Amino acid sequence: MSNEVNKIEYVSYLEHQGRFKGLKSWIFATDHKRIALLYMYAIAAFFFIGALLGLLMRFELIAPGETIMKAQTYNGLFTVHGVIMIFMVVIPGLSAVFGNFFLPILIGAKDVAFPRLNLFSWWIFVFGSVLAVASQFLKSGPPDTGWTFYAPYSTTTGTSVIIATTAAFILGFSSILTGLNFLVTVHQMRAPGMKFFNMPLFPWAIYATAWIQLLATPIVGITLLMLIAERLFGIGFFDPNLGGDPVLFQHLFWIYSHPAVYIMILPAMGVITEIVPTFCQRKVYGYKAIALSSLAIAGVGFLVWGHHMYTSGMSENARWFFSLLTFIVAVPSAIKVFNWISTMYKGSIDLKPPFLFALAFIFLFIIGGTTGLILGSVATNIQVHDTSFIVAHFHYIIFGGMGFAFFAAIHYWLPKMYGRLYNFRRANIACIIMFIGFNTLYFPQFVIGIQGMPRRYFDYLPQFQTGHMISTIGGVILIFGLFYMLINLIKGARKGPKAPANPWNGSTLEWQIPSPPSLENFDEPFEVKANPYDYK
Amino acid sequence: MSNNSSHITEYKVLGRILLILMFFTFATISVTSFNLASFTVTVALLIAGIKGYFVLSYFMHLKYENLLLRILVGMIFVLFALIVLITFIDYSYR
Numbered sequence: 001m002s003n004e005v006n007k008i009e010y011v012s013y014l015e016h017q018g019r020f021k022g023l024k025s026w027i028f029a030t031d032h033k034r035i036a037l038l039y040m041y042a043i044a045a046f047f048f049i050g051a052l053l054g055l056l057m058r059f060e061l062i063a064p065g066e067t068i069m070k071a072q073t074y075n076g077l078f079t080v081h082g083v084i085m086i087f088m089v090v091i092p093g094l095s096a097v098f099g100n101f102f103l104p105i106l107i108g109a110k111d112v113a114f115p116r117l118n119l120f121s122w123w124i125f126v127f128g129s130v131l132a133v134a135s136q137f138l139k140s141g142p143p144d145t146g147w148t149f150y151a152p153y154s155t156t157t158g159t160s161v162i163i164a165t166t167a168a169f170i171l172g173f174s175s176i177l178t179g180l181n182f183l184v185t186v187h188q189m190r191a192p193g194m195k196f197f198n199m200p201l202f203p204w205a206i207y208a209t210a211w212i213q214l215l216a217t218p219i220v221g222i223t224l225l226m227l228i229a230e231r232l233f234g235i236g237f238f239d240p241n242l243g244g245d246p247v248l249f250q251h252l253f254w255i256y257s258h259p260a261v262y263i264m265i266l267p268a269m270g271v272i273t274e275i276v277p278t279f280c281q282r283k284v285y286g287y288k289a290i291a292l293s294s295l296a297i298a299g300v301g302f303l304v305w306g307h308h309m310y311t312s313g314m315s316e317n318a319r320w321f322f323s324l325l326t327f328i329v330a331v332p333s334a335i336k337v338f339n340w341i342s343t344m345y346k347g348s349i350d351l352k353p354p355f356l357f358a359l360a361f362i363f364l365f366i367i368g369g370t371t372g373l374i375l376g377s378v379a380t381n382i383q384v385h386d387t388s389f390i391v392a393h394f395h396y397i398i399f400g401g402m403g404f405a406f407f408a409a410i411h412y413w414l415p416k417m418y419g420r421l422y423n424f425r426r427a428n429i430a431c432i433i434m435f436i437g438f439n440t441l442y443f444p445q446f447v448i449g450i451q452g453m454p455r456r457y458f459d460y461l462p463q464f465q466t467g468h469m470i471s472t473i474g475g476v477i478l479i480f481g482l483f484y485m486l487i488n489l490i491k492g493a494r495k496g497p498k499a500p501a502n503p504w505n506g507s508t509l510e511w512q513i514p515s516p517p518s519l520e521n522f523d524e525p526f527e528v529k530a531n532p533y534d535y536k
Numbered sequence: 537m538s539n540n541s542s543h544i545t546e547y548k549v550l551g552r553i554l555l556i557l558m559f560f561t562f563a564t565i566s567v568t569s570f571n572l573a574s575f576t577v578t579v580a581l582l583i584a585g586i587k588g589y590f591v592l593s594y595f596m597h598l599k600y601e602n603l604l605l606r607i608l609v610g611m612i613f614v615l616f617a618l619i620v621l622i623t624f625i626d627y628s629y630r
Contacts, residue, residue, distance in 0.1 A: 215612060251623050302615055303622060318626035 010523060012419060012516040030115035031519060036101035037417070038122050043089055043097060044486075046129065050084040051479060053077055058441075058475040061468045064460055071458040075144035076159070078456055080136050082147030083164060087171045088129050090402050091260055094267035095213070096125070096178055098409050099206040101417060103182060105510045106200045108191025108528060110520040113184035121177040128170035135163035146456060148257070151238030151249035155230050162231055165224040172217045172224075175263070179213025182206055193528040200508045200532040201290050205270025208294035212259045212266075216302065220256030223249065247312050254305035262301040264398055265365075266294055268405030269336050272358050275412050276340045277533045278506045279355035280347025284533040286339040293332035300329040310378050311385045319378050326376035333369055337362065352504070353427035357408035360435045364400025368393060371446065386456075389449025392442045400438060407431070410489060415499030419516040422492025430488060433481030440474025508532050543600040553594045560587045574628060581620060585613070 013033045020028050029035060057077055060067050069077070100118065104111055112118050136142040143164040145154045154161050186207045190199070199207075226237045227249070236242025238249040277284045284290065306314060306322030340362060349355070371393040374380045384390065415421050445453075448467035453460055460468070502511040510517075512526050564583050572579055593599040598609055 215615065247626070251626070255619060255623075299615070303618060306622070306626070313630075315626045315629035317629040318622075321622065321625055 010514055010518055012514070013519050014418070014516055016519045028119070030111075030119050032100050032104050032111050032115065032118060033417070033517065035118050035122050036097050036099075039092060039096040039100060039125070042122075042126060042129065043093055046084050046088040048482075048486075050081055050089060051482065053081040053084070055475050055479055057081065058468075058472040060458070061460070062472045063468075064462055064465060066458075072141070072144065074458040075456075076136065076142030079143050079146055079164075083132055083143075083168070085398075086147050086260075087168050088125075088132065090264045090398055091171075091175060092125060092178070093264065093402060093406055094271060094409065095182075095206060095209050095263065096121075097406075098202075098271065098413065099178075099182060099209075099267060102413065102510055103185060103203055103206050104189065105513070105517065105521050106203050106508055107186065107189060108194055108509055108522065108526065109185065109189035110522065111189075112181050113189055114181050117177055118181055121174045121181070124170060124177070125174040128167050128174060131170060132164060132167035135160040135167060138163060148253060149224070149227060150253075151227065151230070151246045152240065152244075154227060154249075155239045162228055165227055169221050169224045172221045175213045176217045176221075179210040179217070182210040183214060186210070191526075191528050197288065197291065198528060198530060198532065199291075201273040201284065201287070201294075202267075202270035204291045205266045205273070205294050208298040209263050209266045212263050212298050212301070216256045216259040216263075219252060220260075223252040223256070226252075247309070247314060250309050250312050251305070254308045255302075258305040258308065259298075259301050261397065262297055264402045266297060268361065268402045269294070269333075271405045271409040271412070272340060272361055273336070274506075274508065275354050275358040275408055276343050277535065278412075278504050279350045279352060279358070280344050281350075281505065281535045282343055282347040282533075283531065283535055284339070285342035285345075286335070287531070287533070289335050290339050293335045296332040297329065300325065300332070304329050307376055307381065310381045323376055323378050327373070330369065330373060330376070337366060337369075350504075351428075353422075353424055353431060354408050354412035354504070356428055356431045357404055357411055360431060361401060361404040361408060363435075364396050364404060364438065368396030368400055371396065384449055386454055387449035388445040388453045388455050391455050392445035392449060395442045395445075400442075404434075404438075407434075407485065412504070413510070414489060414493060415503045416510055416515045416517070418493040418496075419499050419514075420492055420494075420496035421499045421503065422488050422496050426488040427485065430481050430485035433484060434478055437474050437476075437478030437481050441471050441478050442474070444468075444470045444474075507534050543597055545594060545597070549594065553590050556590055557587055577620075577624070585617075588613075 013031055016031075018025055018029070018031075026034055026038060029038070056068070057074065060069050060074055060077075100112070138160045141159045143149075143154075143159045143161045144157060145159075145161060149161065149165060149168075154165075186199075186203060226235075229235050230237050230239060230242075230244070234242060236244040238244040238246050240246060273284060273290055304322060304325045306318055307326045310319050310322075340358075371389070374384070375390070375393060411422070411427055444467040448464045449455075451464065451467075453464045453467065499515045501514050503515075504511070507529070509526060509528075509532075513521060513523075560583050564580065567579055567583070592609065598606060
């Protein structure tokens with residue numbers, strides 16, 4: 001028989017004709033790659049809505065007093081910005097998009113363990129997101145509690161808290177189902193010969209994240225149901241007037257929401273761990289340490305929630321205990337940073353856009369991480385609690401960390417996802433613009449935070465105006481950079497030059513298959529290496 | 537990796553587990569008539585934990601699964617216990 005007969009004809013997943021055509025072939029797709037793209041389009045749309053809302057907030061704060069909106073509108077805006085960004089962008093972000101697309105490929109599988117459940121997760125995500133956005137337009141007005149829905153205010157405010165919390169509850173289901181799917185995929189779907197310690201490190205990060213999604217999300221789900229029950233039936237879980245304890249809400253909320261930070265950042269760390277060795281052409285330094293540090297972060301990250309509550313009226317003993325645990329969780333995070341830098345040492349560094357974004361991530365994450373230690377210590381935390389210092393720290397970790405890792409990931413994997421290349425020079429310029437814009441936006445908030453500028457305040461003393469002015473200018477630069485990057489990526493994905501199978505000379509499995517991959521990823525035999533980062 | 541062989545538990549064993557669960561349900565209700573002060577939650581969770589062990593082990597067949605899966609589920613219980621314990625460090629000393 002000739003080779004042509006033996007060889008399966010290659011059809012990319014983008015061209016594959018399944019049961020449905022057109023839009024239906026996407027919204028009813030069970031292929032993990034198409035579902036990943038569905039998530040990406042939805043999340044990108046929400047991200048730009050959230051970013052524009054953030055920019056409106058910055059314009060309001062450009063000068064003291066009322067500038068472009070009323071105080072109640074501002075309260076609604078920071079809640080909407082938070083709910084969209086946290087529940088609809090950063091929590092699903094990397095895991096649902098790149099986890100879905102690349103987890104099966106990186107472990108040599110044809111799909112995730114439960115493809116239909118995967119599609120169902122996306123539908124639940126869309127339903128929850130629509131409900132969350134709808135809550136902002138109801139007659140009762142957008143919820144004004146902040147994304148944390150703190151009791152007892154959230155039990156009494158007349159705004160649309162019930163709809164917003166129901167939306168968060170539904171979005172949580174999507175997260176749980178995705179986590180469950182990924183856990184089973186890693187346990188059951190690995191290619192023959194691929195043991196746990198042969199897996200690339202992005203799957204390790206997704207695996208650790210999936211455990212958090214599965215175990216922590218139900219807690220916030222129950223908490224939000226308790227809040228809804230309290231509002232509807234006056235049960236008195238959290239309202240002191242009814243015999244409840246508002247600190248209990250904070251405990252339950254942060255038992256989920258601190259690990260949720262690791263749902264956001266662990267996959268980001270996984271992305272960086274893939275990019276650094278590829279663009280340095282070096283074996284990753286300390287493979288096992290990085291793999292196990294993901295699990296350590298997931299495990300210890302469960303036990304540090306109280307550092308959000310030092311000023312809540314929690315007992316003294318609990319405060320020092322949480323402070324101790326918080327310092328411990330910094331260790332595995334630092335292990336990763338040391339290992340990335342050690343991987344770069346004596347490497348053949350290639351400053352292509354994914355690596356530039358990865359460097360930006362490391363720089364911003366170090367600032368976010370070290371300022372996190374200031375917040376982990378009880379004494380300094382109390383000084384800066386509920387100031388814009390927290391806003392700056394949080395955005396350095398979430399936007400500087402997860403956001404820049406997302407940008408690094410899309411620049412790294414876009415050639416594989418769409419089979420086309422984008423303009424490298426424009427991508428590098430976009431990265432530099434965003435890096436400058438990001439630091440101009442958030443760094444002044446550290447300074448005015450230490451000086452006493454409260455967070456979530458519509459008005460402020462004149463002494464903080466310079467900081468706010470610089471910050472708003474940074475916001476404009478950042479938004480410009482974001483749109484510049486987006487246009488370059490869209491142009492590349494649609495009309496860019498065709499990408500080879502392995503444009504970066506990567507060593508992991510996704511670079512062994514054509515760009516874009518076929519429906520079942522692996523049409524030909526592939527090699528599972530003992531070390532996935534086997535660079536000479 | 538997965539253990540593809542399925543295990544069928546005898547009705548007799550399932551019946552015994554049902555009786556044990558009913559006994560502990562009775563215990564859960566009975567114990568509320570005693571004032572255990574700060575140990576109220578501990579005792580309630582302990583009984584619930586024992587019931588959970590039997591349900592997982594026999595009704596959900598965890599007892600017949602591979603070691604890795606049993607360790608992972610066990611660690612979830614340890615984590616849950618730690619979370620409750622740490623929360624009560626606040627409540628006990630406030």
